[in-house]
Amino acid sequence: MDMFKPSHVVLLSSPGLGHLIPTIELAKRILIHHNFKLTILAITSPSSHVESQILKSATNSSLYTIIQIPSPNIPSDISLTARLCVTMRQAIPSIKSAITNLTVRPSAFIVDIFGTEALTLAKELNIPKFVYVASHAWFLSLLVYSPVLDKQIKTPYLEHNELLKIPGCKPVRPEDVIDPMLNRNDSGYSEYLIIANNLSKSDAILVNTWDELQHRELKALNGELSGLLNVPVFAVGPLVRQPESKTGQATESVIKWLDKQPKESVVYVSFGSGGTMSDKQMKEIAQGLELSEQRFVWVVRAPTGKSADAAFFTTGCSDGFNDELDEIQKHLPKGFLERIKNVGLLVQEWAPQVAILKHPSIGCFISHCGWGSALESLTNGVPMIAWPLYAEQRMNAAFLVEELGVAVKTTVSQANNVVGREEIATLVKKVILGEQNSKSNKVRDKAREIKVSAEKALCHGGSAYTYCPISCGKYN
Ligand code: UDP
Numbered sequence: 001m002d003m004f005k006p007s008h009v010v011l012l013s014s015p016g017l018g019h020l021i022p023t024i025e026l027a028k029r030i031l032i033h034h035n036f037k038l039t040i041l042a043i044t045s046p047s048s049h050v051e052s053q054i055l056k057s058a059t060n061s062s063l064y065t066i067i068q069i070p071s072p073n074i075p076s077d078i079s080l081t082a083r084l085c086v087t088m089r090q091a092i093p094s095i096k097s098a099i100t101n102l103t104v105r106p107s108a109f110i111v112d113i114f115g116t117e118a119l120t121l122a123k124e125l126n127i128p129k130f131v132y133v134a135s136h137a138w139f140l141s142l143l144v145y146s147p148v149l150d151k152q153i154k155t156p157y158l159e160h161n162e163l164l165k166i167p168g169c170k171p172v173r174p175e176d177v178i179d180p181m182l183n184r185n186d187s188g189y190s191e192y193l194i195i196a197n198n199l200s201k202s203d204a205i206l207v208n209t210w211d212e213l214q215h216r217e218l219k220a221l222n223g224e225l226s227g228l229l230n231v232p233v234f235a236v237g238p239l240v241r242q243p244e245s246k247t248g249q250a251t252e253s254v255i256k257w258l259d260k261q262p263k264e265s266v267v268y269v270s271f272g273s274g275g276t277m278s279d280k281q282m283k284e285i286a287q288g289l290e291l292s293e294q295r296f297v298w299v300v301r302a303p304t305g306k307s308a309d310a311a312f313f314t315t316g317c318s319d320g321f322n323d324e325l326d327e328i329q330k331h332l333p334k335g336f337l338e339r340i341k342n343v344g345l346l347v348q349e350w351a352p353q354v355a356i357l358k359h360p361s362i363g364c365f366i367s368h369c370g371w372g373s374a375l376e377s378l379t380n381g382v383p384m385i386a387w388p389l390y391a392e393q394r395m396n397a398a399f400l401v402e403e404l405g406v407a408v409k410t411t412v413s414q415a416n417n418v419v420g421r422e423e424i425a426t427l428v429k430k431v432i433l434g435e436q437n438s439k440s441n442k443v444r445d446k447a448r449e450i451k452v453s454a455e456k457a458l459c460h461g462g463s464a465y466t467y468c469p470i471s472c473g474k475y476n
Pocket residue numbers: 017018019021241270271272273274275299349350351352353354369370371372373374376391
């Protein structure tokens with residue numbers, strides 16, 4: 001088998017930090033192994049300050065070139081999936097012209113799952129093309145099998161009263177399906193099926209997981225499901241960010257505060273790059289944290305009154321914290337900031353998450369279970385409280401709680417549509433202090449085991465080496 005030897009790899013990232021960050025990480029990983037020229041084509045969100053900051057620091061990198069392509073104006077009243085797909089489709093002429101203007105002809109092209117229609121550009125150039133799935137193999141297996149489920153099941157998935165069976169994989173509960181499957185009449189659903197069909201237009205799929213973590217699903221993707229895919233799937237993970245070497249004042253202050261806290265005593269609360277909460281839920285979280293009597297760092301965003309993914313395209317950026325909290329304070333219980341000042345820290349909008357999760361004083365992560373956040377928690381051995389909001393996060397939560405045992409799950413009360421303060425306090429105490437009347441802390445022990453497994457995957461001989469077509473040259 002010939003070795004696959006590209007000299008100029010071009011990566012395409014769709015808008016949103018949950019896409020840009022993993023693409024940059026994949027580029028860095030490729031560079032660890034090869035002396036390739038790398039170019040990232042980043043379709044940017046019009047109004048995300050954090051994205052601009054990340055792009056700015058990435059643009060200064062001497063390792064790769066970033067070309068920013070402003071996203072076309074897309075109506076905001078369609079679902080997130082539809083918006084991302086339409087944005088990427090409309091950006092194709094700009095992507096094509098960016099590729100044509102490259103001084104060094106690309107020799108391989110990697111797109112994320114929202115960029116699959118751009119694979120035709122690589123076909124025109126007759127170069128190898130890959131899809132990078134920045135999520136996990138169970139999600140990928142559902143995506144691959146969705147066109148079959150679409151034919152098999154005629155009722156809305158939520159009304160289907162059996163598990164959704166995927167050959168060779170853990171079945172999916174109807175209520176855990178990913179967002180575009182919740183409404184089959186939404187344009188996001190047909191876009192999602194287009195992505196599923198486009199996967200086989202690539203030459204291989206790279207997925208951000210590792211063999212020991214998801215052996216069954218990876219085996220199925222290259223076995224029972226291969227007839228649908230027709231291309232091999234390679235586990236290249238875990239690809240996670242490392243803390244910035246150059247930190248700003250905001251990061252230093254959080255780390256300084258964490259330095260003063262006992263080991264594994266602090267709860268980190270964050271709902272990712274796009275998650276927002278209602279006013280009622282914000283108050284409940286605040287009261288739950290207080291009730292738990294545990295230390296915490298909480299990334300707060302003012303409620304928008306819109307959907308849970310409302311901040312996806314607009315994530316703001318605040319360099320200061322605890323001093324610009326006027327707007328947020330309106331949504332917190334009276335006197336909260338004063339009462340928690342010795343035990344809690346609020347960070348506005350955006351926190352240095354990887355540096356926080358790496359800190360030894362962190363003992364629990366209340367997370368929306370975005371796969372990037374989940375991996376950052378797993379690779380640092382931090383157990384989680386799973387609080388899924390949108391996208392594939394309900395599946396991620398089910399995987400973390402039921403398969404890995406590294407998380408406990410929140411329940412939204414049917415009565416008032418929030419996760420209640422008592423529930424929050426009970427779960428926080430369970431994860432930080434361990435089981436009641438017992439010395440054991442099962443989720444923490446499990447999280448430590450997974451951390452070791454992740455480290456092994458990245459070592460020589462680990463699955464990231466064994467299976468990655470780019471790192472080992474196995475792909476023809
Ligand atoms: N993140 C961060 N600070 C924050 C919130 C998020 O650095 O305050 C980063 C986080 O470390 C992760 C990414 O943003 O790398 C979020 O990706 P994820 O897949 O968890 O989900 P998303 O929120 O994008 O859906």
